[in-house]
Amino acid sequence: MTDKAADWALPLIGAIIKGEGNPPTTIQALTAKFKEAFAxxxxxxxxxxxxxxxxxxxxxxxxxxxxxxxxxxxxxxxxxxxxxxxxxxxxxxxxxxxxxxxxxxxxxxxxxxxxxxxxxxxxxxxxxRPKKAPAKSPATVATTSTTTTQRVRLSEDPNYVTPEERDCRRASGLCVKCGQKGHGIKQCPNGWKATVKEVAKIAEDVESGKD
Structure with missing residues (x-):
């Protein structure tokens, strides 16, 4: 204990021992007094x-x-x-x-x-807390033209001929519809399950390809 601290503490200790005055009697009270003097x-x-x-x-x-x-x-x-x-x-x-x-x-x-x-x-x-399932990304809505929509519908038909196959058959002199020689699509004797409008569309494409 330094001289300054001793000068402060000894009188308090003496008062506590003798029961004189109103000295701090608990550690907390004594600590508070010490801080008050030296803080x-x-x-x-x-x-x-x-x-x-x-x-x-x-x-x-x-x-x-x-x-x-x-x-x-x-x-x-x-x-x-x-x-x-x-x-x-x-x-x-x-x-x-x-x-x-x-x-x-x-x-x-x-x-x-x-x-x-x-x-x-x-x-x-x-x-x-239960974890929330990650939100699903919204399905991408593809914008298609009328022609593309028609081709998708036709592609679902087993007799559908792709544009690439039509070009190949036309170049080989074959019927675009059935792939056989000796006649064109309009004179094709084979059955066609597509609608009249769809047949007309393909025929139109074939005719324009000959030009």
């Missing part, structure tokens, strides 16, 4: 600024730890600590805390414990 006023002001700006950005447990560390540098009363603590508390925890009628509103330790419990439960519920 750096600049450090106290810095701690006050920090605790005023402190807000919960992670878990409530970590927030409580940071709050306690700053409390050690200050000598506020319980009411001031409670007001500051709840001000910086996460809004959801604060909302749920306000519904707990069994938590004394003047007991800082009880408020610490209840807030941590509420936050832990909140995180557990979040982790256990």
């Amino acid at each position: 750096d006023p600049d450090a106290k002001r810095a701690a006050a600024r920090k605790i005023a700006a402190l807000t919960q950005t992670t878990t409530t447990s970590e927030y409580v730890t940071e709050f306690r560390n700053l409390m050690a540098e200050l000598d506020w009363n319980t009411e001031a600590y409670i007001a500051q603590f709840t001000r910086g508390l996460h809004w959801k925890v604060k909302e749920l805390l306000s519904t707990k009628d069994n938590i004394p509103d003047d007991n800082l330790e009880a408020i610490f414990a209840a807030s941590v419990k509420i936050d832990n439960t909140r995180w557990e519920n979040k982790e256990n």
Whole structure:
């Protein structure tokens, strides 16, 4: 113990031993007296600024730890600590805390414990919540021309002849419809299951290809 600290502490110790006056009788009270005598006023002001700006950005447990560390540098009363603590508390925890009628509103330790419990439960519920299935991408709607639509309809018919096959048959002098020699599509004796309009369309394509 330094001379300055001894000069401060010895009279207090003597008063405690003799039971004289009103000396601090608990460790907390003695610590408060010591800080009052030797604490750096600049450090106290810095701690006050920090605790005023402190807000919960992670878990409530970590927030409580940071709050306690700053409390050690200050000598506020319980009411001031409670007001500051709840001000910086996460809004959801604060909302749920306000519904707990069994938590004394003047007991800082009880408020610490209840807030941590509420936050832990909140995180557990979040982790256990069923995961939403990823949204399916909307089916791409292809914009097609009238000609393409007609070809798709024709392609579903077993007698449909693709444009490439028609060109190949035409180049070989074959009937575009049945692929045989000796006649054209209009004179083809083989049956055709497509509609009259579809046959006319293919015939028109064939005739235009001859030009």
